Amino acid sequence: MKSEDAGFAKEPALKEERESFSNANDDLLENNHLSLRDAPVRIASKALTLMRPGHAYRIGKKIAYCFAPQLLRSKIWDDAAPKPKQFPTSYLNGLRGLTSVKVFTFHYTMVFSDFGFQPWGTDARHTHFLELPIVRYFYAGFTAHIFFGIAGYLTTLRLFSLIDKHDQASREKVLINVSGALFRRAFRLYLPTMIVTLITMHYIWFGFYEANRPFLLDHERYFPGDWNEPKPEIFPSYYLQLCNWAREMFDLTYIMAQGAVYPYHDQHLWSILAEMRGSLFLYLILIATVQCHRKVRLAALCIMTVMFFLWNHWEIWVYILGAIVAQLDLLLTEREQEKKMTLVPERLLPPSPPRSPMDEKMTRPDADAYTWSSSRPPINNTTICAYLSRHSDRILRVFGFLVAFYLLSYPIDGSRDYAPGYMTLNLLIPEWMDRKDKFYPNIGTGLLLFLLARSDPATSTWRRILNSDLAQYFGKISFGLYLVHGPILHAVGYMIPHRIWWAMGTEGINTTNGPWIFAIMVGWAISLLLSLWAADVWSREVESRCVKAVKKLEEVCFVKK
Numbered sequence: 001m002k003s004e005d006a007g008f009a010k011e012p013a014l015k016e017e018r019e020s021f022s023n024a025n026d027d028l029l030e031n032n033h034l035s036l037r038d039a040p041v042r043i044a045s046k047a048l049t050l051m052r053p054g055h056a057y058r059i060g061k062k063i064a065y066c067f068a069p070q071l072l073r074s075k076i077w078d079d080a081a082p083k084p085k086q087f088p089t090s091y092l093n094g095l096r097g098l099t100s101v102k103v104f105t106f107h108y109t110m111v112f113s114d115f116g117f118q119p120w121g122t123d124a125r126h127t128h129f130l131e132l133p134i135v136r137y138f139y140a141g142f143t144a145h146i147f148f149g150i151a152g153y154l155t156t157l158r159l160f161s162l163i164d165k166h167d168q169a170s171r172e173k174v175l176i177n178v179s180g181a182l183f184r185r186a187f188r189l190y191l192p193t194m195i196v197t198l199i200t201m202h203y204i205w206f207g208f209y210e211a212n213r214p215f216l217l218d219h220e221r222y223f224p225g226d227w228n229e230p231k232p233e234i235f236p237s238y239y240l241q242l243c244n245w246a247r248e249m250f251d252l253t254y255i256m257a258q259g260a261v262y263p264y265h266d267q268h269l270w271s272i273l274a275e276m277r278g279s280l281f282l283y284l285i286l287i288a289t290v291q292c293h294r295k296v297r298l299a300a301l302c303i304m305t306v307m308f309f310l311w312n313h314w315e316i317w318v319y320i321l322g323a324i325v326a327q328l329d330l331l332l333t334e335r336e337q338e339k340k341m342t343l344v345p346e347r348l349l350p351p352s353p354p355r356s357p358m359d360e361k362m363t364r365p366d367a368d369a370y371t372w373s374s375s376r377p378p379i380n381n382t383t384i385c386a387y388l389s390r391h392s393d394r395i396l397r398v399f400g401f402l403v404a405f406y407l408l409s410y411p412i413d414g415s416r417d418y419a420p421g422y423m424t425l426n427l428l429i430p431e432w433m434d435r436k437d438k439f440y441p442n443i444g445t446g447l448l449l450f451l452l453a454r455s456d457p458a459t460s461t462w463r464r465i466l467n468s469d470l471a472q473y474f475g476k477i478s479f480g481l482y483l484v485h486g487p488i489l490h491a492v493g494y495m496i497p498h499r500i501w502w503a504m505g506t507e508g509i510n511t512t513n514g515p516w517i518f519a520i521m522v523g524w525a526i527s528l529l530l531s532l533w534a535a536d537v538w539s540r541e542v543e544s545r546c547v548k549a550v551k552k553l554e555e556v557c558f559v560k561k
Contacts, residue, residue, distance in 0.1 A: 069536040070473075084472055089157065091452060092150050094466030097474025099146045104485045104531060105139050107268065108524055111494055112508070114226040116140035119411040119419035133421055134402065137409035144271045145318045145438065146408075148278055149445040152322025153453070155181070155282060160330055163290055163297075174290060178283055183557075184550050185279050186253075191546040193272050194249055196483045196538075197265040201245040203487065204232050204265075212495055221509060222498060232264045255280065259434075260315075266486040271315075278319030281308075285320065298327050314438040321446040329453040400451050401462075407444030412437045480535035480543055485527075488534060493527030 074080045084090075110116045116139070120131040130136065159177060162170045203209060209232065215222050216231060235241040248263040255277050260270045285304055289297040301324045308317035414422050415429055415436035422440075429439045457463050465471060474481075497519035501508050504515055511519075 066541060067537055069533045070540075084476065086467065088457070089154060090472065091457075091463050091466035092154060093475035093478075094468065094471030095452070095475075096147065096150055097471050097476070097478045098466070099143050100478035100481045101474055101528070102139060103143050103268075104481065104528060105524065106141060106143070107485065108489060108493060108527055109139065109225075109520070111223045111225045111227040112497065112520060113224070117226045117412040119414050119417060119422065121420040122413075122417045133409045134405045135409075136411070137405050141409065141412060141441070142437070144274070144315070145441050145445045146448075147271065148275065148315055148319045149322040149325075149442075149449050151275060152278065152282060152319040153326045153449055154322075155279065156286060156323040157326040157330070159286060160294075160297075160327055164294060164330070171290065178287060180554065180558075182280075182283055183554060186276060187550040187553070188547065189272050189276055190249075190253065191550070192479070192483055192538075192543050193252070193269055195542060195546075196487070197245060197249065197263065197269070200232070200265045200487050201241060203491070204234055205238060205241045207234070208491070210234070212490065215495060215498065216490065221507070223494070224509065229267045230264055266483075268482070268486045271482075274315040277313075278316050281316050282319055282323055286323075294327065294331060298324065298331075301327065312432075312434045314435050314442060318438075318442040318445055321442065322449060325446055325449045325453060328450065332454065397451060397455070400447060404444045404448040404451060407440040408448065410437065410440040410444075477532070477535040477539045480538040481531055484534040484538055485531040488531050489527060492530060493523060496523035496526055 068076070070081050106116055115126060115128065115131055116136075118126045118131070120126060120128075120133065120136070130139070159174055162174050162177070213231060219225075219227065233244070235244060245265065248265060251257070251261050252263055252269065252273050253276075254261065255273065257273070261273050262270045281304075285301065289300050292300065301320055305317045305320045305324065308320065410422060410425075411419060413419075415426055419426065425440060429436045433439060452460075452462060452466075455463050498508060500519040500522060501511055501515065504511070504519075506515065508516060508519070
């Protein structure tokens with residue numbers, strides 16, 4: 001067929017298609033016009049549908065399910081959470097969880113009394129049992145060094161295992177892991193932080209904070225503890241309020257800042273920047289020592305720990321201290337495995353020579369010598385030495401844990417005030433150190449991590465406690481608890497004891513020990529339950545979605561293999 005004939009053949013079809021398209025456009029315009037004209041009717045109909053009791057009940061049920069903690073989900077909806085997988089390092093997740101509860105307890109109690117800051121025996125008022133070293137660790141004192149040490153250990157443990165293989169494939173995996181971890185780190189730290197502070201900003205802007213502000217500012221009458229947190233300001237316009245929040249978030253991401261950054265929206269969030277900085281420097285050291293021998297890498301980590309100590313960055317050298325513990329753990333584990341491989345089984349050893357009955361008779365103790373004694377042999381130096389020899393590892397381990405907790409319970413004001421039990425140790429703290437209260441807790445953190453890492457998983461009591469369901473649950477929501485407990489304490493928790501005292505017809509500063517302790521404990525329990533509830537919902541509904549969003553972003557940005 002010629003081209004002219006083909007053109008004539010196509011023309012009717014094209015004309016029909018144009019007419020069809022024109023009719024479709026006319027219908028679409030007509031429908032749009034009608035839809036715009038009927039929009040109010042349809043919106044009203046939709047609103048009436050939503051207001052029906054059955055539909056409102058379904059929406060309410062969904063909201064209740066969303067905000068229900070996991071315990072209620074399991075009881076009411078029979079929606080039990082999947083049992084978390086156990087890993088060789090799961091005990092550190094439990095340690096992180098229990099430590100987060102301790103952080104909450106300290107941030108709650110420190111506003112009512114200074115016993116979390118002052119050393120035991122510094123004066124006649126501070127002589128209570130709960131203020132003694134080791135005992136005080138479990139409820140008082142700053143604890144960020146534990147989180148930083150755990151992060152340093154977990155960050156490097158698997159990477160060290162890959163690096164030590166010294167093959168090209170493993171080194172490629174190290175590069176991929178470090179790249180992915182660095183890409184995700186900032187988003188996972190800052191996305192939930194920005195969301196929770198944005199919620200706090202709106203809470204302040206709408207005036208909900210103002211009801212408690214006069215009480216929170218009156219430290220002498222209501223909050224006599226060692227608590228000097230500045231309170232967030234309410235601005236005359238929403239734009240200025242939002243700008244203030246944005247400026248604080250920008251400051252919190254400024255990794256070159258000399259010291260810590262304390263945002264007014266929640267002073268406790270200073271550790272986010274510190275953790276980001278520690279991660280960056282640790283990954284930098286890791287990349288620089290990828291091709292080094294293990295002992296050279298260990299020496300480099302030790303040198304950098306000393307350097308950051310001299311540079312007055314306690315938050316970074318405790319981070320690197322966790323990496324040192326990870327490297328030592330791998331070295332000692334490898335040595336143990338080599339020792340097991342070189343041991344000769346007993347069945348391969350030559351048999352013992354036969355013993356003479358006369359020798360046995362000569363070495364057997366005389367029966368007459370025991371006629372005057374009890375059935376138990378007398379305890380002498382030889383018996384004590386034998387007992388110590390058999391149980392030396394256990395004794396050293398218990399002693400090591402006591403030393404670790406003794407150092408971890410170093411009082412915040414221990415370097416400034418009279419501190420019985422720490423006076424000699426204070427002489428070893430350099431005068432130029434800005435945060436003298438961090439010197440011994442950092443060392444205690446490294447010792448505690450080392451002892452836990454070298455514990456036998458089958459027999460260790462600490463491992464059993466930290467791997468329990470409760471500790472693992474606290475570890476699962478630990479980041480959420482850290483983010484939400486500050487706003488909840490300011491909104492509700494700090495005022496609960498005062499409302500109890502007011503109901504009793506007294507004030508906190510005038511009451512006796514019994515009512516004071518009762519109100520503090522009730523307020524602590526209610527505040528902890530509220531914070532755990534909020535942390536549970538936050539971890540499931542917000543933090544998990546942030547993690548998924550970061551994974552999606554990673555899929556978009558990263559080159560496909």
